[in-house]
Structures are given as C-alpha cells and as structure tokens.
Amino acid sequence: MQLYNYYRSSASFRVRIALALKGLGYDYQPVHLVRNEQLSADYSALSAQRLVPLLVDGDATVSQSLAIIEYLDETHPQPPLLPADALGRARVRSLALDIACEIHPLNNLRVLRYLVKDLGVNEDAKNGWYRHWVEGGLEAVERRLAADAATGTFCHGDQPGLADCVLVPQIFNAQRFDCQIDQLPTITRIFQACMALPAFQAAEPSACPDAET
Amino acid sequence: MQLYNYYRSSASFRVRIALALKGLGYDYQPVHLVRNEQLSADYSALSAQRLVPLLVDGDATVSQSLAIIEYLDETHPQPPLLPADALGRARVRSLALDIACEIHPLNNLRVLRYLVKDLGVNEDAKNGWYRHWVEGGLEAVERRLAADAATGTFCHGDQPGLADCVLVPQIFNAQRFDCQIDQLPTITRIFQACMALPAFQAAEPSACPDAET
Numbered sequence: 249m250q251l252y253n254y255y256r257s258s259a260s261f262r263v264r265i266a267l268a269l270k271g272l273g274y275d276y277q278p279v280h281l282v283r284n285e286q287l288s289a290d291y292s293a294l295s296a297q298r299l300v301p302l303l304v305d306g307d308a309t310v311s312q313s314l315a316i317i318e319y320l321d322e323t324h325p326q327p328p329l330l331p332a333d334a335l336g337r338a339r340v341r342s343l344a345l346d347i348a349c350e351i352h353p354l355n356n357l358r359v360l361r362y363l364v365k366d367l368g369v370n371e372d373a374k375n376g377w378y379r380h381w382v383e384g385g386l387e388a389v390e391r392r393l394a395a396d397a398a399t400g401t402f403c404h405g406d407q408p409g410l411a412d413c414v415l416v417p418q419i420f421n422a423q424r425f426d427c428q429i430d431q432l433p434t435i436t437r438i439f440q441a442c443m444a445l446p447a448f449q450a451a452e453p454s455a456c457p458d459a460e461t
Numbered sequence: 462m463q464l465y466n467y468y469r470s471s472a473s474f475r476v477r478i479a480l481a482l483k484g485l486g487y488d489y490q491p492v493h494l495v496r497n498e499q500l501s502a503d504y505s506a507l508s509a510q511r512l513v514p515l516l517v518d519g520d521a522t523v524s525q526s527l528a529i530i531e532y533l534d535e536t537h538p539q540p541p542l543l544p545a546d547a548l549g550r551a552r553v554r555s556l557a558l559d560i561a562c563e564i565h566p567l568n569n570l571r572v573l574r575y576l577v578k579d580l581g582v583n584e585d586a587k588n589g590w591y592r593h594w595v596e597g598g599l600e601a602v603e604r605r606l607a608a609d610a611a612t613g614t615f616c617h618g619d620q621p622g623l624a625d626c627v628l629v630p631q632i633f634n635a636q637r638f639d640c641q642i643d644q645l646p647t648i649t650r651i652f653q654a655c656m657a658l659p660a661f662q663a664a665e666p667s668a669c670p671d672a673e674t
Contacts, residue, residue: 296604297559308548312555312562319551335521338532342525346510348558349525353566362593369580380575391509 249274252294252302254281255456258352258417259313260301264451265413266317270324274303278458281357314341314348317410329409339396340404343389343411347418351385354378355421375425382427386418386435393434401441408442416442420453462487465507465515467494468669471565471630472526473514477664478626479530483537487516491671494570527554527561530623542622552609553617556602556624560631564598567591568634588638595640599631599648606647614654621655629655633666 251267251274253260267274279285279300286298295302295311303310303319310316321329330337353359355378363369363377393399403411419439422429429436442448453459464480464487466473480487492498492513499511508515508524516523516532523529534542543550566572568591576582576590606612616624632652635642642649655661666672 296608297563297601299563308551310548310551310555312558314562315551315554315558318554319547322547322550334532334535335523337535338521338523338528341528341531342523345525345528345561349527349561349566350510350512353562354572359567362590363580366593367576367580367582367586367590373580377575377580380579388510395509 250277250304251275252277252279252291252304253300253456254279255453255459257281257300258421259299259348261417261420261451261453262313262413263301263303263316263320264456265416265448266320266329266410268447268450269327269329269408269413270320272320272324276457278456280458314344314410314414317413321410327407329413331404331409336398336404339398340409340411343392343403344414346389346392347385347414350388351381351418352421354381355425378425379427382418382422382425383429386422386427386429386432389415390432390435393438399434399438402438408445408447412438412442415439416448463490463517464488465490465492465504465517466513466669467492468666468672470494470513471634472512472561474630474633474664474666475526475626476514476516476529476533477669478629478661479533479542479623481660481663482540482542482621482626483533485533485537489670491669493671527557527623527627530626534623540620542626544617544622549611549617552611553622553624556605556616557627559602559605560598560627563601564594564631565634567594568638591638592640595631595635595638596642599635599640599642599645602628603645603648606651612647612651615651621658621660625651625655628652629661 251263279291285291286300292298297311299311301313301316303316310319317329330340360374363374393403398404400406402408403415416439449455464476492504498504499513505511510524512524514526514529516529523532530542543553573587576587606616611617613619615621616628629652
C-alpha cells in the first residue's frame with residue numbers, strides 16, 4: 249500500500265494512526281501542501297479532489313480519511329477500529345464526525361489562506377477564528393465523552409478506535425495554535441492514554457519522513 | 462423514531478431522504494436554527510453538540526447525519542444505501558465526505574454568522590465565500606463522477622444511496638445561493654434522476670411541516 253500524505257495534515261495523521269494500530273506497513277509518499285504539490289498534474293491525475301490523504305491498495309484508490317479507515321477496517325479487521333454493535337458504531341462514527349465535520353474543515357490550510365488573502369483578515373482575527381472553532385467544537389466533544397458510560401480509557405471502551413484516530417490529530421492542532429484545552433479533562437486523559445501507545449507515537453508528525461523542524 | 466431537524470438544514474435533509482428511501486416513518490420534531498432553538502436547555506439535554514439532525518430510536522440517540530444514515534442502513538438493511546463490496550463502500554463514503562467535510566461545513570449558518578458578526582465581512586464577500594467553496598468542491602465531485610465507470614444513473618450504480626442523500630441537499634443549497642452549476646453535467650443529471658423519485662420529493666425542504674415560504 250502507498251499512502252500519499254503530508255506530515256502536518258491532520259487528516260493524513262488519522263490514517264497513519266489506523267495503519268499503525270493494525271500493524272500495516274506502507275510506502276510513505278509525501279505531498280507538500282504548503283508548496284501546493286497537491287495541485288500538480290501528476291497528483292491531480294491520481295486525486296480528482298487534489299487532497300491528501302490518498303491510499304493506493306493494488307488497483308484500489310481510496311480518498312477521504314474516514315472512508316480510508318473504514319476500508320482498512322473492513323479489509324484488515326484485526327484489531328477492529330469500530331465496535332461490533334450498530335449503536336456503538338454510530339457513537340464512534342458520530343464522535344469522529346463531530347471533529348471531521350464541525351472542527352477540522354474550518355481550519356484547513358486553504359481555508360486559512362482564503363481568510364487572509366481573499367477576505368483580508370489579519371493574523372489576530374485568523375487565530376481567533378481558529379481557536380473559536382477548535383475550542384467550541386472540542387467542548388461539545390468533551391460534554392459527550394464526559395457524560396457517557398460508553399467512554400472508557402479511550403473514546404469508546406478500553407481499546408483505541410476510529411474516534412481516537414480523529415481526536416488525537418485535532419489535539420496536536422489545538423496545541424500548535426495555542427488553543428485553550430485545560431477545560432477538557434476527559435479529552436486530555438484520552439489523549440494521554442493514546443500518546444502512551446507506540447502506534448500513536450509512530451504516526452505523529454515529527455516521526456514522518458517529510459517532517460520539518 | 463423521532464427525527465429532530467430543521468427544514469432548511471441540509472444535514473437534516475440527508476437523513477430525511479434516507480428514511481424515505483427505506484420507507485421508514487418517523488415523528489418530525491422541528492428545531493428552528495435561525496431562532497437558536499438548538500441552544501435551548503431542553504434540546505441541549507438531548508444533544509450535547511446542540512446540532513441537528515438527531516435521531517431517537519427507542520433508547521438510542523444518534524447524531525451526525527452520516528452516522529445516522531449508516532445506523533439506519535445497519536438496522537434496516539433494505540434497500541441498502543451502501544454497496545456490498547468494501548471498495549464500493551469506500552467510494553460512496555468518500556463521495557459523501559467530499560461534500561460533508563469539504564463543502565458543507567464552510568457554509569453552515571453559524572459559520573456565515575461568524576464571518577459577518579465577528580470578522581465584519583460584508584454581504585458580497587460572504588456570498589463570494591459561499592460560492593467559492595460550493596463551486597470548487599462540486600467541481601471536484603464532478604471530476605470524480607464523470608471519470609469513473611462506477612457512476613451510473615446515481616452516484617454509484619443504478620440505485621440511489623448514501624452519496625445521493627448527501628449530494629442532493631448540497632445542490633439545493635447551491636441553487637439557493639445562486640452558485641454556478643452549469644459546468645457540472647454529471648451532477649446535474651444525477652440530481653434530476655434523484656428528484657424524479659418520490660422519496661427525494663417527500664424529503665425536500667418545501668415538503669417539511671416547519672417549512673416557511
């Protein structure tokens with residue numbers, strides 16, 4: 249398998265965690281988003297959306313991080329990243345989507361660029377925008393996790409899964425942009441439990457071949 | 462089942478289509494987003510995220526439109542809204558996520574409000590933002606659909622499914638905000654095939670009990 253990704257892309261980071269949790273090896277194909285390599289003719293031929301991550305598995309090409317992780321979970325079921333019951337799966341998917349749809353899309357590189365270049369937003373207002381969506385979005389996730397007995401050592405029970413693959417990269421982003429996360433004790437506890445595992449450590453941005461200091 | 466939703470919420474619309482395709486009845490519970498009813502104490506007790514849609518199915522409460530549709534597909538398998546094979550499922554999920562993660566989150570009511578109230582963006586620039594993400598995002602989806610033999614009468618083959626449930630509400634939004642969609646022949650063809658079906662007609666905003674003229 250080949251994974252086209254960028255060390256600092258949190259959607260890429262989600263997939264790297266899933267691959268590591270399943271113990272699957274892959275060729276790391278860097279696509280430098282800041283240099284706009286995703287818009288090159290070569291990459292556009294592979295990815296109609298011109299986005300990372302992209303997984304190539306033999307003849308199959310799969311895009312969108314959550315779809316890639318579900319695909320990996322179906323084609324390599326052990327260890328499972330989704331619960332066995334429909335309601336548990338719905339809970340895990342909805343936690344993942346609380347981050348993937350409500351927080352992360354607002355803070356993508358291309359969105360921040362549009363704010364600055366097209367709307368003339370200054371640096372302070374741009375950072376305020378970033379923190380607004382991250383802090384409010386993570387507080388909603390915290391309320392869910394703190395109130396639900398289905399939360400365990402990890403987002404769902406005592407094994408890491410899809411929701412953890414999505415939560416951890418969002419916390420890395422939050423830290424990088426100095427977001428306030430002290431008010432999130434359940435998320436902080438789960439983040440620490442994840443980062444104690446070798447699979448999460450191996451997937452983190454600083455461990456990537458294309459990492460920049 | 463009870464569906465908490467708002468006639469103009471495109472995430473709600475997705476779920477209404479899925480319920481209609483499966484022929485499932487439900488109690489329609491309106492939550493008026495423009496009046497901020499989603500922030501009320503009563504609704505917050507039900508939805509930690511204070512978002513619609515929300516499905517209540519007996520003791521189960523499921524949030525996030527894509528998670529709700531997958532839950533419905535698992536608990537009421539006929540007719541299926543996802544293909545039987547892992548690669549087909551990945552394709553359909555990734556098409557749905559191309560809209561649910563790359564387009565729709567940028568054009569939510571609360572995001573447009575933040576642009577105007579917190580960033581002081583004027584009406585023209587706000588509408589430009591809206592059209593930028595819708596047009597660019599749908600062009601990427603068009604490229605995928607047009608280039609792939611797996612596209613049929615609908616997004617995936619000749620039966621409507623999850624990707625169509627997500628595409629159609631996005632086209633309603635695009636039309637409402639006068640986005641340019643003439644350059645999207647495959648999407649236009651699929652949209653028309655969907656809207657010829659009673660399930661899509663029954664789910665559309667103007668058919669909802671809380672619709673405003």
